Amino acid sequence: MIIQLDLESDIPIYRQLVNQIIEGIATGLLNPGEQLPSVRSLAADLGINLHTVNKAYTHLKQEGFLQIHRQKGALIQPHSMPQADTPFKHKLMAEVRPLAAEAICRGMNEDAFIAACRAAYSSIHHNKGGTTP
Amino acid sequence: MIIQLDLESDIPIYRQLVNQIIEGIATGLLNPGEQLPSVRSLAADLGINLHTVNKAYTHLKQEGFLQIHRQKGALIQPHSMPQADTPFKHKLMAEVRPLAAEAICRGMNEDAFIAACRAAYSSIHHNKGGTTP
DNA sequence: TATATGTTATATATGTAGCATAACAGTAGG
DNA sequence: CCTACTGTTATGCTACATATATAACATATA
Structure with missing residues (x-):
């Protein structure tokens, strides 16, 4: 999963991350149960701060798109994606x-x-x- | 034209104003050539600052939805609305x-x-x- | 001239975004 | 047990956006 950030955009970085991960799930590029990089490694890859990635992950977790385990890191929600409620x-x-x-x-x-x-x-x-x- | 602001919303006040005026034009509630309240009077009516209204008007002017005259105040664009370019x-x-x-x-x-x-x-x-x- | 208009300027308060650094807590594996 | 890696939380800082408050300026109309 390749993530492209536009640091000049008026869209906050953490929101670009959220959008692209949701888009990745939608396209099937990211599959349920799939592992995501740790906040530290993804931040390093993208050249941004760990907290910015963490903010994106936390948003996605609260909306039900991610599961987060202490040691394992973040997973795409393996069961029961959020519904169109x-x-x-x-x-x-x-x-x-x-x-x-x-x-x-x-x-x-x-x-x-x-x-x-x-x-x-x-x-x-x-x-x-x-x-x- | 009645404007309803939600001061608790995460959408900035000036953007709520922009949206509602555009919506007013779209519905025909505001017609081309029609006069809008002055920034001072609208601000007073809504209980907000003059600059907040001015910011909304300026946005709408730059996008081509409003004309602004020194003494007359703001008008809905009478000719040639912006196009779907x-x-x-x-x-x-x-x-x-x-x-x-x-x-x-x-x-x-x-x-x-x-x-x-x-x-x-x-x-x-x-x-x-x-x-x- | 008086008045109402948009405009510009300055200052202040508040909230968000983002970064830097550090420490804490839990879990897997040697 | 100890180490290493994970998410998590905390603190401090800079920068920017939002919104307010005051004041002054420029212009067009009555």
Whole structure:
């Protein structure tokens, strides 16, 4: 799993990490039960601080995407990934709404907007082969 | 135009303002050429600082949604709203991708995800009557 | 001229991001 | 038991963003 950070971005480093790990799970590049590097080694690889990686891991653990063992380090959640429950759907709507509003102002019709959303979904999902046992 | 701020939110006040004004334009609640309150009066109404409103107005002006005149105050852009150009489409994709990734992890299939995006779009657009000449 | 507007400047308080360093706690393996 | 590696917690620091408070400036209108 290769992680690309943009230190110039306005998106915090720990959030870039969170996003890319979630994306890795979504694409199947990271599989349930798979081991992640320790906070120290990943931090060293990326040239950032241990606490920044730890912050990302802690977020992912609290959302249920990771399990963390003292000695073993971090694992991708092996059983029962988080579900698309009501709070998540609310969060999803709350984040999509402002984007939709701006798209409408800029004259995108519904089909064009939906096409963009579908493209974003497909660009992640098309990699996910059915190789899980 | 009624503006509702959530001072407990993790979304900055000036960004809540930006979002709600864009949403107002999208719904047709705010029409091109329409006058907005002065930074001082809106700040007083909302119980926030003048600079916070000014920051929101300045953002909207730089993106092309507002015109600002010295004495007259702020106007909704009367001619030629910003277009859905390439930079905007890139920004749109960049913001939708992480949402799509998390949705995939949580087991939402493409139809369910697209349905959510469509719902967000429709909830804003259904108010906008076809009154534009 | 008086007034209301946006604009700019300065200062302050608060919170977040990120880094540096250090120490603590648990677990595996020699 | 001891060592080494893990996550965890704590403290201190810099930098930046948010938001406020005051004040002054520039401009256009009545």
